[in-house]
Amino acid sequence: MSFHLTGQDIRVEDNHILIASLQNEEGDYIESSIDLNQFIGNDNGNFQWDGENFSDTAQNVHFAIEGGADVPVLRGELRDLEGNWDSRDLNLAERVVNNNGQFEFQ
Numbered sequence: 001m002s003f004h005l006t007g008q009d010i011r012v013e014d015n016h017i018l019i020a021s022l023q024n025e026e027g028d029y030i031e032s033s034i035d036l037n038q039f040i041g042n043d044n045g046n047f048q049w050d051g052e053n054f055s056d057t058a059q060n061v062h063f064a065i066e067g068g069a070d071v072p073v074l075r076g077e078l079r080d081l082e083g084n085w086d087s088r089d090l091n092l093a094e095r096v097v098n099n100n101g102q103f104e105f106q
Helices: none
Strands: 007-013 017-023 029-035 040-042 047-049 058-066 071-079 085-091 096-099 102-105
Touching: 017 096, 017 102, 029 102, 040 071, 047 085
Parallel strands: none
Antiparallel strands: 007 017, 007 058, 017 029, 040 047, 058 071, 071 085, 096 102
């Protein structure tokens, strides 16, 4: 289930913890969190699925629902190997879902 369509008060804290109240199968909202550092890395200034610890080389990380399709986007500046900061984004709906009120990485 799409976490951003069944969630409230979605936000990123500490540059890498995604937090929200997610609706479960009974319709109740449950506070849930997922550490994105366990699943996302920084590959020379680009977000990388199946990496880790992207926030070690990131700044100004934030979450937003964007566009007419309501895309859940993680945005931030990632440092590349030359020390430059690059503005990048990642569609979290590609791999993060709501499983009965809890975040799950797929």
